[in-house]
Amino acid sequence: MVRAAVCxxxxxxxxxxxxxxKMNKEKKxxxxxxxxxxxxxxxxxxxxxxxxxxxxxxxxxFGFSKLETPSFEISENxxxxxxxxxxPSSGVFGFQEENDSWISLRYDLTAPLARYVSQNYLNISNPxxxxxxxNVWRNEKPGPGRFREFTQADCxxxxxxxxxxxxEMCNLLADTLNFCGLEKNQYQIKLSNRKLIxxxxxxxxxxxxxxxxxxxxxxxxxxxxxxxxxxxxxxxGREDKSGDKTVGANLSDYQAEEIVSFxxxxxxxxxxxxxxxxxxxxxxxxLNKVLDGINYSSNFDQIIFSPExxxxxxYYDGPIFEANLTFKVKNQKNQEVEFGSVGGGGRYNxxxxxxxxxxxxxxxxxxxxxxxxxxxxxxxxIEVKNYSPIxxxxxxxxxxxxxxxxxxxxxxxxxxxxIYLGDSGLxxxxxxxxxxxxxxxxxxxxxxxxxxxxxIKKLNSNLNETSKNLSREEWKKSENTQITCDKExxxxxxxxxx
Amino acid sequence: MVRAAVCxxxxxxxxxxxxxxKMNKEKKxxxxxxxxxxxxxxxxxxxxxxxxxxxxxxxxxFGFSKLETPSFEISENxxxxxxxxxxPSSGVFGFQEENDSWISLRYDLTAPLARYVSQNYLNISNPxxxxxxxNVWRNEKPGPGRFREFTQADCxxxxxxxxxxxxEMCNLLADTLNFCGLEKNQYQIKLSNRKLIxxxxxxxxxxxxxxxxxxxxxxxxxxxxxxxxxxxxxxxGREDKSGDKTVGANLSDYQAEEIVSFxxxxxxxxxxxxxxxxxxxxxxxxLNKVLDGINYSSNFDQIIFSPExxxxxxYYDGPIFEANLTFKVKNQKNQEVEFGSVGGGGRYNxxxxxxxxxxxxxxxxxxxxxxxxxxxxxxxxIEVKNYSPIxxxxxxxxxxxxxxxxxxxxxxxxxxxxIYLGDSGLxxxxxxxxxxxxxxxxxxxxxxxxxxxxxIKKLNSNLNETSKNLSREEWKKSENTQITCDKExxxxxxxxxx
Numbered sequence: 001m002v003r004a005a006v007c008x009x010x011x012x013x014x015x016x017x018x019x020x021x022k023m024n025k026e027k028k029x030x031x032x033x034x035x036x037x038x039x040x041x042x043x044x045x046x047x048x049x050x051x052x053x054x055x056x057x058x059x060x061x062f063g064f065s066k067l068e069t070p071s072f073e074i075s076e077n078x079x080x081x082x083x084x085x086x087x088p089s090s091g092v093f094g095f096q097e098e099n100d101s102w103i104s105l106r107y108d109l110t111a112p113l114a115r116y117v118s119q120n121y122l123n124i125s126n127p128x129x130x131x132x133x134x135n136v137w138r139n140e141k142p143g144p145g146r147f148r149e150f151t152q153a154d155c156x157x158x159x160x161x162x163x164x165x166x167x168e169m170c171n172l173l174a175d176t177l178n179f180c181g182l183e184k185n186q187y188q189i190k191l192s193n194r195k196l197i198x199x200x201x202x203x204x205x206x207x208x209x210x211x212x213x214x215x216x217x218x219x220x221x222x223x224x225x226x227x228x229x230x231x232x233x234x235x236x237g238r239e240d241k242s243g244d245k246t247v248g249a250n251l252s253d254y255q256a257e258e259i260v261s262f263x264x265x266x267x268x269x270x271x272x273x274x275x276x277x278x279x280x281x282x283x284x285x286x287l288n289k290v291l292d293g294i295n296y297s298s299n300f301d302q303i304i305f306s307p308e309x310x311x312x313x314x315y316y317d318g319p320i321f322e323a324n325l326t327f328k329v330k331n332q333k334n335q336e337v338e339f340g341s342v343g344g345g346g347r348y349n350x351x352x353x354x355x356x357x358x359x360x361x362x363x364x365x366x367x368x369x370x371x372x373x374x375x376x377x378x379x380x381x382i383e384v385k386n387y388s389p390i391x392x393x394x395x396x397x398x399x400x401x402x403x404x405x406x407x408x409x410x411x412x413x414x415x416x417x418x419i420y421l422g423d424s425g426l427x428x429x430x431x432x433x434x435x436x437x438x439x440x441x442x443x444x445x446x447x448x449x450x451x452x453x454x455x456i457k458k459l460n461s462n463l464n465e466t467s468k469n470l471s472r473e474e475w476k477k478s479e480n481t482q483i484t485c486d487k488e489x490x491x492x493x494x495x496x497x498x
Numbered sequence: 499m500v501r502a503a504v505c506x507x508x509x510x511x512x513x514x515x516x517x518x519x520k521m522n523k524e525k526k527x528x529x530x531x532x533x534x535x536x537x538x539x540x541x542x543x544x545x546x547x548x549x550x551x552x553x554x555x556x557x558x559x560f561g562f563s564k565l566e567t568p569s570f571e572i573s574e575n576x577x578x579x580x581x582x583x584x585x586p587s588s589g590v591f592g593f594q595e596e597n598d599s600w601i602s603l604r605y606d607l608t609a610p611l612a613r614y615v616s617q618n619y620l621n622i623s624n625p626x627x628x629x630x631x632x633n634v635w636r637n638e639k640p641g642p643g644r645f646r647e648f649t650q651a652d653c654x655x656x657x658x659x660x661x662x663x664x665x666e667m668c669n670l671l672a673d674t675l676n677f678c679g680l681e682k683n684q685y686q687i688k689l690s691n692r693k694l695i696x697x698x699x700x701x702x703x704x705x706x707x708x709x710x711x712x713x714x715x716x717x718x719x720x721x722x723x724x725x726x727x728x729x730x731x732x733x734x735g736r737e738d739k740s741g742d743k744t745v746g747a748n749l750s751d752y753q754a755e756e757i758v759s760f761x762x763x764x765x766x767x768x769x770x771x772x773x774x775x776x777x778x779x780x781x782x783x784x785l786n787k788v789l790d791g792i793n794y795s796s797n798f799d800q801i802i803f804s805p806e807x808x809x810x811x812x813y814y815d816g817p818i819f820e821a822n823l824t825f826k827v828k829n830q831k832n833q834e835v836e837f838g839s840v841g842g843g844g845r846y847n848x849x850x851x852x853x854x855x856x857x858x859x860x861x862x863x864x865x866x867x868x869x870x871x872x873x874x875x876x877x878x879x880i881e882v883k884n885y886s887p888i889x890x891x892x893x894x895x896x897x898x899x900x901x902x903x904x905x906x907x908x909x910x911x912x913x914x915x916x917i918y919l920g921d922s923g924l925x926x927x928x929x930x931x932x933x934x935x936x937x938x939x940x941x942x943x944x945x946x947x948x949x950x951x952x953x954i955k956k957l958n959s960n961l962n963e964t965s966k967n968l969s970r971e972e973w974k975k976s977e978n979t980q981i982t983c984d985k986e987x988x989x990x991x992x993x994x995x996x
Contacts, residue, residue: 029575031617031853034601037568039614041628045566061909063887063916065934068543070535070647071569071633077527095591095637103532116537119529125933127920130539135569139593149568157919164898165919175909296902355529389561400662404794411559411673418561421655421663422625435623436563 036142037149046384048151051180051373052133055153058179059131062172064155067130069112071137075102077115077355093139105137109154110351110364117158118355127160133369147370156364158352163286166319166347167293169365173323173343174299176367181381182325187342189299190306191290191321194346195283196271197310200262203277204255214249219263220310224338230263231256263308271307283318290319311344318347319363329375342375343367388437389416390494393429395445402449406442406490413491415498433459440497443482454490457482458497534640535647544882546649549678549871550631553651556677560670562629562653567610569633573600575613575853591637603635607652608849608862615656616853625658631867645868654862656850661784664817664845665791667863671821671841672797674865679879680823685840687797688804689788689819692844693781694769695808698760701775702753712747717761718808722836728761729754761806769805781816788817809842816845817861827873840873841865886935887914888992891927893943900947904940904988911989913996931957938995941980952988955980956995 033039040048056066075094093105106112109132117128133153142148155172157165170189177187197219201212218233225238232238234256237248251259265271272284287305294303303321311320322344329339345365352360376382390410392403403419410417420429433441443455458481485493531537538546554564573592591603604610607630615626631651640646653670655663668687675685695717699710716731723736730736732754735746749757763769770782785803792801801819809818820842827837843863850858874880888908890901901917908915918927931939941953956979983991 028855029613029853030572031575031613032572033568033613034570034572034595037570039568039617040566041614041618042563045564049564057912060885060887061912061914063889063914063934065540065885066543066547068538070531070537071635072532072535072647074528074530074532077529093593095593097532115527115529115531116539119537120539125930126926127930129916129919137569149570160920162919162921164917168916168919292898293902296899297906355527357526387558387563389558391561400790401794404791408795414555414559416559416561418627418666419662421627421660421666422658423660428624432623432625436561 034148036140036147038147043384046387047377047382048369048373050382050384051369051376052151052153054180055176055367055369056131056133058176059133059153059155059172062155062168062175064129064131067113067116067132068134069106069109069116069132071105071135072103073106073112073115075104078104078107078111091139093137106134107138108136109134109152109366110156110348113154113156113158113364114351115355117352117360121356121358127165128158129156130158131155151369153367153369154364156362158362159360160363161361163289163319164293166286166290166321166363167297169345169363170290170294170303170321171297171299173321173345173365173367174297174302177323177342177372180372181376181379184302186327186379187302187323187325189303189321189323190309191287191303191319192305192307192309193283193287193319194310194316195279195286195318196275196307197262199277199280199283200259200275202279203275204251204258206249206251206255211249211251214247215251215259216310218249219259219308222263222308223340227260227264231260234259265307266305268305286319311346312348316346316348318349318361320344320346321365325375327379329378339375340371341368342372386437386439386498387416388439389418390440390442390498391429391433391436391438392417392419392442392444393426393433394420395426395443399444399446399449402444406444406454409490410494413495415491415494440494448484452487453484454487454493455482455484456490456493456497532646534638534645536645541882544885545875545880546867546871548880548882549867549874550649550651552678553674553865553867554629554631556674557629557631557651557653557670560653560666560673562627565611565614565628565630566632567604567607567614567630569603569635570601571604571610571613573602576602576605576609589637591635604632605636606634607632607650607864608654608846611652611654611656611862612849613853615850615858619854619856625663626656627654628656629653649867651865651867652862654860656860657858658861659859661787661817662791664784664788664819664861665795667843667861668788668792668801668819669795669797671819671843671863671865672795672800675821675840675870678870679874679877682800684825684877685800685821685823687801687819687821688807689785689801689817690803690805690807691781691785691817692808692814693777693784693816694773694805695757695760697775697778697781698757698773700777701773702749702756704747704749704753709747709749712745713749713757714808716747717757717806720761720806721838725758725762729758732757763805764803766803784817809844810846814844814846816847818842818844819863823873825877827876837873838869839866840870884935884937884996885914886937887916888938888940888996889927889931889934889936890915890917890940890942891924891931892918893924893941897942897944897947900942904942904952907988908992911993913989913992938992946982950985951982952985952991953980953982954988954991954995 078092092107094102096102113130113132117124131154133151135149136152137149140148155169170191174189178184197216201215206212206215215234218230221233222230225233229238232248233246234249234251235253237246239245265274268284268287272281294300309320309322311322322341324341325339328336331337343366345363347361347363349359349361351362352358392406394403407417407419420432422428422432430441438459440456440458443457448455483493576590590605592600594600611628611630615622629652631649633647634650635647638646653667668689672687676682695714699713704710704713713732716728719731720728723731727736730746731744732747732749733751735744737743763772766782766785770778792798807818807820809820820839822839823837826834829835841864843861845859845861847857847859849860850856890904892901905915905917918930920926920930928939936957938954938956941955946953981991
């Protein structure tokens with residue numbers, strides 16, 4: 001017999017861990033999660049899981065395979081490694097290991113994918129189509145509705161230069177939004193190519209990379225600040241209503257005008273003739289091929305060319321796309337909010353080459369799951385199943401074996417059910433059933449067991465106070481929601497209720 | 499229009515994040531996950547998700563509701579807070595916040611539950627029955643098969659002193675193991691009560707708490723070191739084969755004999771008469787009530803009284819139980835390993851009172867998911883569904899619109915499918931289909947489209963080399979796995995294959 005840890009650490013949960021010692025018994029702890037983190041329970045959790053299941057099903061339908069990478073990556077691999085700083089933790093959650101190296105919680109799902117592809121290059125298919133749905137962590141200042149842990153749903157195709165792959169991504173995004181419950185007129189997918197703005201920047205001789213980024217960032221703000229705002233951000237800078245000042249890109253009026261004119265162009269032909277540049281030409285050709293691929297699908301009307309789309313500043317280098325909702329979303333104070341996109345992506349080339357001397361082209365899409373969920377809830381588009389059990393009340397402990405017999409019958413039919421396991425009387429049991437949103441309780445005492453009968457009381461889970469101050473007799477009087485049936489009809493009667 | 503973050507940080511994924519800059523392009527990164535963390539893909543991931551789905555279904559059947567707490571807790575709440583140390587991170591992954599407080603990744607699912615119950619005390623049902631399946635993190639030395647991130651599946655009932663709740667936990671554990679594929683003779687659930695050994699320790703006047711812990715730890719090692727080993731650990735200490743020395747509890751021979759005699763007792767009556775003590779009496783009474791509850795179920799034969807069970811040293815204070823496998827498990831070198839338990843739990847009382855001035859009694863069970871999975875794989879007990887898509891090969895790009903038409907037909911029937919999206923010819927496409935374990939490829943060219951036919955080639959995913967060196971003509975010759983049918987029969991023919 002060899003002494004070895006098989007799944008090792010897991011086993012530790014079963015060993016003795018003096019976790020709860022050393023606590024000062026007088027001082028009570030704060031019962032909050034850390035700021036920026038939340039608990040999920042009941043309907044809120046069911047809604048989210050329902051959405052995840054739908055998205056996963058659709059990703060599978062499109063031929064993607066699931067990957068699960070760990071929460072942690074070597075910090076260097078995350079990419080947000082800042083060598084000047086003592087702790088590479090600005091924006092990420094980083095830990096120093098015993099050997100002084102750093103590991104970090106993943107910041108997105110793309111860096112882990114690049115790392116995985118590099119490591120498994122010889123064993124995976126080419127192209128490699130993977131999806132991952134998982135949490136990511138951002139060590140940023142939390143605020144109302146701004147979390148430090150949230151869920152992303154990503155699909156990527158690695159190793160293909162074929163522009164039909166980009167079309168597939170747009171189709172996937174549109175199809176997934178449909179599948180999750182959005183009507184075709186409730187969203188739009190904006191499509192562009194980073195080569196267009198890069199070509200224009202080249203023609204306008206904006207060569208300094210910091211200035212280029214400021215230009216991209218300015219265009220990216222079109223939705224929020226409008227054309228005039230973008231113009232200010234491209235030139236002298238902009239002050240918002242609160243007095244906050246954003247530094248401008250310091251372009252000349254001519255340069256700014258050219259860019260504003262570009263972002264208002266409506267067709268690829270217009271751009272091609274207005275901006276004579278090799279990059280622009282390539283970009284337009286690529287987009288025409290993407291549009292061909294989209295044309296073959298039924299999503300053509302939802303996908304529109306929009307030159308103002310920018311997305312990840314230093315990340316994408318080909319076709320890019322972004323899904324936006326066409327309806328207004330409100331916050332908890334019933335105020336309309338600027339909602340931003342629910343998903344998007346594009347083509348990127350340099351991720352895998354950071355690890356391996358191969359240059360794999362990739363295209364991917366990311367769906368903001370919590371954000372999409374928020375919008376769907378407002379549209380009342382996600383139904384939740386009631387997973388609450390049938391509750392067998394304990395009217396008299398001497399009938400425990402009878403109650404357990406009923407329980408076995410229910411559970412053998414895979415019906416969610418339980419015997420009340422608290423220490424209180426009937427009133428509390430009914431209150432408990434209400435709080436659990438139980439579809440029904442089973443109320444059996446001497447009368448029932450003597451006559452081989454079962455009493456079932458249907459509960460209206462919307463009426464959370466049904467049990468308040470009701471005696472058992474009063475309960476039984478509300479005949480319309482209560483039935484007494486033969487014991488052998490238990491399963492049939494319960495199945496009618498669930 | 500109000501500018502507000504709705505689901506805030508989620509949106510950041512769609513903004514520009516300069517994540518991949520600042521990398522030295524010459525130095526290639528290591529493509530490994532950090533040590534102690536693993537990627538999961540393909541069958542391995544499917545098996546794990548399959549098992550999680552089964553466990554969740556069974557937990558719901560027993561009337562538990564799902565809770566999801568965040569990855570992070572305030573470090574003090576984790577419980578493993580060591581005030582003497584500068585960084586409270588021994589064993590846990592802890593982060594210092596900007597305000598100098600500490601947060602930690604959860605170490606188990608019980609501390610977050612206690613925190614949640616305290617915070618939501620007035621809104622939740624009483625008793626509160628929740629389950630959670632999620633990852634926990636241990637900042638411990640990783641080793642072969644010893645991970646620093648792994649999955650636990652926990653069920654707890656909070657707020658009930660009713661010993662039927664403990665019986666329910668044993669039944670749940672047995673039922674879940676059955677439901678996951680174990681036969682009744684492939685596992686055993688050992689049941690005891692911490693009050694028994696506490697009563698004996700009291701009678702033996704072992705009053706020093708450190709010595710008590712050493713005694714408990716010695717008994718806990720019975721499986722590994724045998725009766726003689728336990729006796730050594732209770733007295734002078736023990737040296738193992740490698741020469742490692744474990745300090746003993748320094749008991750007298752009489753005390754050690756009494757304890758060894760205790761752990762070999764087979765019945766509650768025997769213990770009650772051999773150890774005259776109030777705690778022992780209470781413990782025996784409690785266990786008899788638990789056994790009553792188990793008696794009502796069909797799991798009675800799998801649950802046996804075993805006084806040597808100890809579990810969490812300073813955690814449990816009533817009935818405790820532990821599931822062990824009755825068959826031998828082997829490691830990857832085909833050596834039998836000491837496998838330890840696949841789950842267990844017990845009654846604990848002081849967790850919630852750390853937060854709130856209420857003393858809630860609780861009982862719970864935890865299943866070691868990765869460990870159980872490992873055992874089930876050895877028994878060949880988990881089947882995996884093939885989620886790979888049907889692949890439409892691109893024989894000639896001029897038929898792209900025809901390929902897309904076929905794709906639409908398949909996807910409209912929710913059949914997982916794709917058009918090959920790489921850049922290579924047919925041989926590579928077939929090789930790709932093999933690597934993906936695709937159930938079939940669709941091979942259509944001029945012949946097919948002219949005659950309104952479809953050629954479908956069934957792939958044997960066990961034969962990963964089907965495509966090697968085959969020309970299309972050779973492919974077509976292997977008639978037994980390839981059919982050509984009318985275009986309108988596409989869906990019917992494909993459905994036969996999946």
